[in-house]
Amino acid sequence: MPHVSVADALKGTPGPDAEVTVKGWVRTRRDSKGGFSFVAVNDGSSFDSVQVVAAKELPNYAGQVMHLTAGCSVVCTGKLVRSQGKGQAFEIQASAVEVVGTVDDPDTYPISPKQHSFEYLREVAHLRPRTNTFGAVARVRHTLANAVHRFFHENGFLWVHTPIITTSDAEGAGQMFKVSTLDAANPPRTPSGTVDYAKDFFGKPASLTVSGQLDVETYCMALSKVYTFGPTFRAENSNTPRHLAEFWMIEPEVAFADLAADADLAEAFLKSIFKTLLNERPEDMKFFADRIDKGCIARLEAFVDSSFERVTYTDAIAILEKAAAGGKKFEFPVSWGMDLQTEHERYLTEEHVGRPVVVMNYPKDIKAFYMRLNDDEKTVAAMDVLAPGIGEIIGGSQREDRLDVLDRRIVEMDMDPAAYWWYRDLRRYGSVPHAGFGLGFERTIMYATGMQNVRDVIPFPRTPGHAEF
């Protein structure tokens, strides 16, 4: 019998009255003393489960089918027919229900068919993909990841696998996790008593990457349009619904591009992946709209349809100052030179513009060393994309391509030029203007689904004190 996915069975793809086999896990069982049971079987291929009608004539009906509980794994074979009941177009009239795996102790099976709190489900993260919400999150996460690759592929970008382990100095992006094979209790020492990293695996201190940007710039300076999409690590003691110690980041980099082109790319990119999501996961998105965040579909549709406003940082400050003068209350006072707080970002995108806005040309003192210094010598060619409902969703910049200016900035920021010798080489050998941006993948999923906690949009969240599973 051909094995079909639950998704295909529900759509009736194999055709009416086809003999099919579905394989999956029981969600619920409802009995009829008319002599049959309804078994909802889900295999993750779709949000909905398929209804398997199992009659008492089955040899294992009383012995096994009647004892099926949530979580049991089954292989069900039978005829795919139009359903007599409401709620599904097709169902399976079973000729055989093979119980592959039973549930050890149904009394304590952690995933009962009733609603659970997300906090509780994090404690059983190995079983939570069996719930409606986490199945939907997994499918949306996959679809968005796939849409990211498709967008870049179709636009001539190459996916570059930048290293996870790095010996580069931190570029100011945060605390790094150390990677070492030294005996922590008794490390080799130099004569002066410090740990002798020359004897470590890599011969020098190594860490997990906080960003692939510097590495991907090297490939950009040869292959023109490139991107990274992989895990990144921050050893910050952040305990918020928006931070993870291990998260996935998307970082494109384009040669012969300036800040305006970078903003255009960010706009086209976000619209593309959200459009793909709306097109390809309507059932899951309907679930999020029904149960998680009522406005999530309308928000994405508006996002896809609206053009992004562009405004300079200096103009943004003027707008905020005017708003404050007009009676708008901000917790943090507005002045040129400060970094925009969440409340400011939200005012700009939600109240002032009412759609996504790109803020460009920030003061150099609040941005990273590699961002291109503008002619005014006060600002750098940096941009943030702000979106209604979330604030900053993308941060990017045109990179400093002039060696002398880059060196000046490195020294200004009290960093060691020698440590960036290969990054500087890019400016010595055929340097070109180039630009890129970074996007936190989990935050993108949160924005799309309305899920409120970043720990619930990644399969196994890593946060301070937590690396279970």
Next chain:
RNA sequence: UCCGCAGUAGCUCAAUGGUAGAGCAUCCGGCUGUUAACCGGAAUGUUGUAGGUUCGAGUCCUACCUGCGGAGCCA
């Protein structure tokens, strides 16, 4: 890391300082082409941990642990 709130049955939650309960899940029975079905019954507890106050503590106090929210850091 700082501030605040919370921790009671497998899950979600009740319980004036005075006998620890309900719904769901589970098990048994009934009923029905059922739809997170419905009806009846049963079983289910070191009230986060350790101290303290009290005749008596789930309830009040202290410390710790854990979770959540906010802030900072940021993606």
